[in-house]
Structures are given as C-alpha cells and as structure tokens.
Amino acid sequence: MKGILFALLGGACITLQGVANNRISYDIGTWQAATITQLTGFILAAIVLAFVRDGSWKDMRQVPALYWFGGAFASVIIFSEVTAIQYIGVTFTIAMLLIAQLCMTFVIDSRGWFGVLRRKITVPQCIGVGLMIAGVLILKL
Structure with a gap:
C-alpha cells in the first residue's frame, strides 16, 4: 500500500x-x-x-x-x-511521458539493465500498454 x-x-x-x-x-x-x-x-x-x-x-x-x-x-x-x-499541453504531455516511461521500463526489465532482476514481458502487459496508447490517441483526437 x-x-x-x-x-x-x-x-x-x-x-x-x-x-x-x-x-x-x-x-x-x-x-x-x-x-x-x-x-x-x-x-x-x-x-x-x-x-x-x-x-x-x-x-x-x-x-x-x-x-x-x-x-x-x-x-x-x-x-x-x-x-x-x-x-x-499538459494532459497530452503527461500521457506521453507515462507511455515513454512504461516502454523504457519494459526494455530495462527485459534486459536486466542497471542491475534490476531480468523479467519476461508478458502479453497482458503489452496489451495494457497498447490500451494506454489507444487511450492517449483517443484523448488527443
């Protein structure tokens, strides 16, 4: 918590x-x-x-x-x-920052960079990021 x-x-x-x-x-x-x-x-x-x-x-x-x-x-x-x-604008900027952060964390996790435990990226996680990207596109349109 x-x-x-x-x-x-x-x-x-x-x-x-x-x-x-x-x-x-x-x-x-x-x-x-x-x-x-x-x-x-x-x-x-x-x-x-x-x-x-x-x-x-x-x-x-x-x-x-x-x-x-x-x-x-x-x-x-x-x-x-x-x-x-x-x-x-603020809303679209923050949304894009979040997507960029998630994508970078996927790269870091999947490769074990910076001494973090290497983790496999799952299909549901990719779907989640895809939904976020779709949400941002809808937000922008």
Missing part, C-alpha cells in the same frame, strides 16, 4: 512540477526553469537528509560512476517536459 501511495504522490508531483516549470520557463526561460528546479530540489533533499539520516556517505564509492549522473537526466526531463507542454 505504501508503494502505491508514494507512486501516486510522485505522479502528482511530476505533473505539478511540469506546470510550475512551464510557467517559470514562460517568464525567464527553459534552462533557467531547469536550474531553479534542480536547485530547489537539492535544497529540499539536503534538508530532509539532515533529519532522516537513513544512509551512509562512506558507501558512496560502491556506487558505479554511471549512476552518479542520474541528476543530469532530470535536467533533460525538465527541458523536454516544459517544451512539450508548450507545444501539446
């Missing part, structure tokens, strides 16, 4: 972030919006870390170097999302 609640919270925040970034982008620019978002995200994460203290910095050397660039993906996400919202 916690996983579902956190997923819903994350999904809501992705949408709110996209709308806020779009407004910032409109006022001062897209990369400026990405910079502000990354900075405020860093500040909030640092504050939470100061109180939670649920990990250890000493184990950072065990993290493969590739994974240290996860934050750089966020800059691309922000830029892409804001730009898409300007062209196709």
